[in-house]
Amino acid sequence: MTREKLFEQILQKKSYLCIGLDTDPKRLPEHLLDHEDPVFEFNRQIVEATADLCVAYKPNIAFYEAQGPKGWVSLEKTLEIIPEEIFTIADAKRGDIGNTSELYARAFFETMNFNSITVAPYMGADSVKPFLVQPGRWVILLALTSNPGSKDFQMLKLSDGNEEYLFEQVLRESANWASVGQMMYVVGATQGEYIERVRAIVPNHFLLVPGVGAQGGSLEEISRLGMNQQCGLLVNSSRAIIYASSGRDFAEKAREAALEVQKEMEQYLEQYVMHL
Amino acid sequence: MTREKLFEQILQKKSYLCIGLDTDPKRLPEHLLDHEDPVFEFNRQIVEATADLCVAYKPNIAFYEAQGPKGWVSLEKTLEIIPEEIFTIADAKRGDIGNTSELYARAFFETMNFNSITVAPYMGADSVKPFLVQPGRWVILLALTSNPGSKDFQMLKLSDGNEEYLFEQVLRESANWASVGQMMYVVGATQGEYIERVRAIVPNHFLLVPGVGAQGGSLEEISRLGMNQQCGLLVNSSRAIIYASSGRDFAEKAREAALEVQKEMEQYLEQYVMHL
Numbered sequence: 207m208t209r210e211k212l213f214e215q216i217l218q219k220k221s222y223l224c225i226g227l228d229t230d231p232k233r234l235p236e237h238l239l240d241h242e243d244p245v246f247e248f249n250r251q252i253v254e255a256t257a258d259l260c261v262a263y264k265p266n267i268a269f270y271e272a273q274g275p276k277g278w279v280s281l282e283k284t285l286e287i288i289p290e291e292i293f294t295i296a297d298a299k300r301g302d303i304g305n306t307s308e309l310y311a312r313a314f315f316e317t318m319n320f321n322s323i324t325v326a327p328y329m330g331a332d333s334v335k336p337f338l339v340q341p342g343r344w345v346i347l348l349a350l351t352s353n354p355g356s357k358d359f360q361m362l363k364l365s366d367g368n369e370e371y372l373f374e375q376v377l378r379e380s381a382n383w384a385s386v387g388q389m390m391y392v393v394g395a396t397q398g399e400y401i402e403r404v405r406a407i408v409p410n411h412f413l414l415v416p417g418v419g420a421q422g423g424s425l426e427e428i429s430r431l432g433m434n435q436q437c438g439l440l441v442n443s444s445r446a447i448i449y450a451s452s453g454r455d456f457a458e459k460a461r462e463a464a465l466e467v468q469k470e471m472e473q474y475l476e477q478y479v480m481h482l
Numbered sequence: 483m484t485r486e487k488l489f490e491q492i493l494q495k496k497s498y499l500c501i502g503l504d505t506d507p508k509r510l511p512e513h514l515l516d517h518e519d520p521v522f523e524f525n526r527q528i529v530e531a532t533a534d535l536c537v538a539y540k541p542n543i544a545f546y547e548a549q550g551p552k553g554w555v556s557l558e559k560t561l562e563i564i565p566e567e568i569f570t571i572a573d574a575k576r577g578d579i580g581n582t583s584e585l586y587a588r589a590f591f592e593t594m595n596f597n598s599i600t601v602a603p604y605m606g607a608d609s610v611k612p613f614l615v616q617p618g619r620w621v622i623l624l625a626l627t628s629n630p631g632s633k634d635f636q637m638l639k640l641s642d643g644n645e646e647y648l649f650e651q652v653l654r655e656s657a658n659w660a661s662v663g664q665m666m667y668v669v670g671a672t673q674g675e676y677i678e679r680v681r682a683i684v685p686n687h688f689l690l691v692p693g694v695g696a697q698g699g700s701l702e703e704i705s706r707l708g709m710n711q712q713c714g715l716l717v718n719s720s721r722a723i724i725y726a727s728s729g730r731d732f733a734e735k736a737r738e739a740a741l742e743v744q745k746e747m748e749q750y751l752e753q754y755v756m757h758l
Contacts, residue, residue: 228582268578268585274558274593278551301602302544302575303629306504309544317550326577326602328624330631348604353579355606358655362648365641372638372648379634 207293207321207342209387209412213436215261215291217480220472222437223464224262224295224414226444227252227284228269233449235456245273245280248456250287252448255457257289259464262440264295264414285318293440295346295414296320301329307336315343322346324392324414327376331383338384345389347380349373350404352394352417373400377407386410393432395423395441401431412438419446425467429474437479443467483569483597483618485663485688489712491537491567493756496748498713499740500538500571500690502720503528503560504545509725511732521549521556524732526563528724531733535740538716539564540571540690561594569716571622571690572596577605583612591619598622600668600690603652607659614660621665623656625649626680628670628693649676653683662686669708671699671717677707688714695722701743705750713755719743 216222229245241247253263265284270277288294300310300323314320315337322344325334337345350360350373360373370378377391393404395417404413413432417423418441425441432439447467451459492498505521517523529539541560546553564570576586576599590596591613598620601610613621626636626649636649646654653667669680671693680689689708693699694717701717708715723743727735 230585266578266582268576268582268589271589272585272593274589275551275554278554282550297578299578299602299605300544300575302542302573303627306542306544309506309548313544313547313550317548326575326604328602328604328635329575329627329629330634330636332629332631334631351579351605353605353608355608355610358606359604359648359652360606362651363641365639365645369641372635375638376635 209436211291212261212293212412216437216475219258219261219468220475221259221261221468222439222441222471222475223260223467224264224440224442225252225256225260225447225464226297226416226442227263227265227448228444229448230269231273233452235452235454237454243280243283245277246283249280249284251457252460253284253288255461256447256464257292259461259468260292262293262295263288264297264442266297266444282318285320294321296323299324299326299348301326301333303329304332304336307333311337311339315340322390324348327380334380334383338388341388343388345384346414347376347389347391349377349391350393350397350400352396352423356394356397374403374407377404381408381411390414390440392416395425395428398424398427398431401428405432405434409434410438412440414440414442416442419443425470426474429471429478433474433478435479437475441471485712487567488537488569488688492713492751495534495537495744496751497535497537497744498715498717498747498751499536499743500540500716500718501528501532501536501723501740502573502692502718503539503541503724504720505541505724506545507549509728511728511730513730519556519559521553522559525556525560527733528736529560529564531737532723532740533565533568535737535744536568538569538571540573540718542573542720558594561596570597572599575600575602575624577602577609579605580608580612583609587613587615591616598666600624603656610656610659614664617664619664621660622690623652623665623667625653625667626669626673626676628672628697628699632670632673650679650683653680657684657687666690666716668692671701671704672697674700674703674707677704681708681710685710686714688716690716690718692718695719701746702750705747705754709750709754711755713751717747
């Protein structure tokens, strides 16, 4: 998917919501357990209830991988029913030596048909570039994550004279590897104070922002500090939406939760993007 | 598996060879293609031919993931026929926020029965610790990898006064997260000049060393500089062994290639470990 198409969809839906399909078999509503593939059925109903309110879906691959081969079947089926105009993110955090990253690219871009994949930067350029060979397929590189452990290494200061953090060098260096039309960055919403440092280095890139909701980040802050002229944000919410109810009304409640976020986003889009 | 059992096996087999089961469906000998599961059949014959010469098997998960659900079936079947005394490594390079890493741990330690998994350090302590909850299950953390991209971030110098590299801080910090009985490190054989810096920080840990063979690292150098009193090395070879021949004799030739490495290792074990 191109950057233009993504922005078009954001304007049309007045939303930059990404819904995390982190579907845990242990948290499914009981009435779904009779289905042949309860995980898929859960996802199907969530997608049906929310597709007009979000611009991206992001299954975290761990939830599917933990179930063995049948989890991959549920994932493939889920991907097939997501409407084509919606951006899809394989939240896989992969990355390996060149010939191996090529295989991961094959897994997520050919065996499955994802628009993008999250990638870990530690192994450097040749571990990331194999994901960048097809136009319209994106890398979403981990820059500054939302978890407490982000302080362990991402926030180490480098001896480059500028006292930069490691995550800043990751942004600066990797921005050379691809255009703004193929690269995005993961920047945690719990890191609001650093969003301006991120934008100083990558003003035009899209940022994928997890950590709003269950992890405590502020949508207002991230929108105010992080938006650019093409919105430039995809803000993810997983648990707060898909587990809004654990009963028969889970899809309806998920829609209500998504609608609430979308309404708030509409306001920020008007305030910070449309009036630019 | 305990550290003691692993060392016992090394002494018994006079080998610290890890064989990488990086089985590419496109590189299988033609006569195997009639089998119901050619990837598994290839692995089965490789394991049968080499199990007395190596102490570990390391499937790189990308090769299986690229095939979709059936790849995971081949992987599960392969794991089941590896003899119990041999150490198994899921070369997966995973790592995510805590509740998600837990699911990856479930995938590789419960759904499958691996002894260890390779993990990427970028997201910090809480992304690694969920893999450390079961005694006898190991994390093998990326420290200094064998690819050219290792220079991009792993070798950035930190402003900590000691002019340390990032990979040194990764070693120093993560060594606090677990005992030497649950943590190993990936250190590329192509990085011989840095092995002494690694050993200065983690003298007693096992190192998993890829990059010998196809990637050009020297077994002699890594053994001389990297061994400790419990050997402390698992040296991986993938392509040079499993693709030693592409014909009907592939398993026999794989054995010959493995035997040659084992003989060389026997010499270094006598020279650097047994005489200590």
